[in-house]
Amino acid sequence: MESISQLSHESVNDSIVSLFECPVCYEYLTPPIYQCKNAHNICSKCKEHITKCPTCGEIYLDSRSVFVEQIAERLLYPCKNLEVGCYEKYSLQDIEKHHEVCSHRMYECLPGKADNCKWKGRSFDILTHMMDAHASSCWMVDENNILYDYNVFEGVEDLQLVSAYHEVFWYNFKCDATKQKLFLAVQYIGPQELACTFTYEFELCADTDEEKSIIIKNRTRPDTEKLNDIYDSASCIVLDFATVKHFVDSNNSVSFCLRLKRVMAGDSTDGIKDR
Ligand SMILES: [Zn+2]
Ligand SMILES: [Zn+2]
Ligand SMILES: [Zn+2]
Ligand SMILES: [Zn+2]
Structure with missing residues (x-):
């Protein structure tokens, strides 16, 4: 028979929790x-x-x-997503906070909301669902050229799923006519603490003048962060319309390049804006 001192606190906790x-x-x-x-x-x-x-x-x-x-x-209660692989345990005080950000939680289909898509699933199924139901809102590359029509630029709002480095990200783009600014944020879908291991580089070039360009680098943000908070705190790309205007091309479009990168050990973090 085991004495109490031979049992870990964890196994005592777990055996009591199982009675609850x-x-x-x-x-x-x-x-x-x-x-x-x-x-x-x-x-x-x-x-x-x-x-x-x-x-x-x-x-x-x-x-x-x-x-x-x-x-x-x-007691420390197990996360409700234990069966799908989350082995974390929290006190009653903290467990609801964890459930909200647990990377094993159920996700909704954000890009499909406008089309009334009711899909719910785990993070590892988002890509499959997006490819099946909303393929036009997915990119499977780590570098993409994006183009928006300048005639309707002030009303642009865009949400896409990016699959790169065997990971998935949300690409969020919004023009705010009231603030006269554009906001661009890339969110990492997965454990919060890994969001800082990816960066995205935004490059805006004028087609008339190769020398004229704007390059901004930023770290991806966790998908658990509210988009409006990211925009309000400027933890993303923020540009004034007045600046963007100088980059409108001869077809009356604004185009830019977005590159996702994995941060390697020893990479310089110069020029990366942290919150
Ligand atoms: Zn009874
Ligand atoms: Zn009950
Ligand atoms: Zn969990
Ligand atoms: Zn959907």
């Missing part, structure tokens, strides 16, 4: 936790629509299981 399962919905029990007359526990959601305990048939009490709740507050 609602007998009705099988979700983890988290406060508020209720109990029947014989002290069998139930989650608050299930208590709303069930009157008798499925274990003993007794009625549920209106008082909460304070002691059980106190234990729950001290």
Whole structure:
């Protein structure tokens, strides 16, 4: 028989957490936790629509299981995406925050929203879905020439999926007529902490004058960051329309090159704007 000192804190935690399962919905029990007359526990959601305990048939009490709740507050619960590969554990206080940014969470189809696409899936399935349903909004290259019609430039808003280096990214482009600025941000889809391992380089050239160009380099941002926050904090490419105007070509288009790069160990980070 193992003594307590031979068991790791983690295995003690895990064996207690495994007891914290609602007998009705099988979700983890988290406060508020209720109990029947014989002290069998139930989650608050299930208590709303069930009157008798499925274990003993007794009625549920209106008082909460304070002691059980106190234990729950001290436990580390596994991420709800455990079955698809997230092995992280958090206190009740932090787990919801983790679920919002967990790279194994369910993703919505952002580019398909305008077409009412209801797809939901994991990050590793986004590319397949995009290729099947929205192939015109995908690029499979790490360098792309992008062109927008200057006649309608002030209203341009664009969202595309970029697949490069066996990873996926969102390319976001927005012209804000009120602010008279364009915003361009590339977001890395995956674990937040890896977003800083990629950069994107924006190059705007005038077709009349090879010497005249603007090159801006930036790190990709995590896809968990809100796009408006990225734009507002200028953690992206921001250019005034007045500047862009000088680069409109003879076909009345604005075109630029975007290059995605993986940051290699020892790479100079000069010229890369961090927040
Ligand atoms: Zn329940
Ligand atoms: Zn009971
Ligand atoms: Zn997770
Ligand atoms: Zn879709």
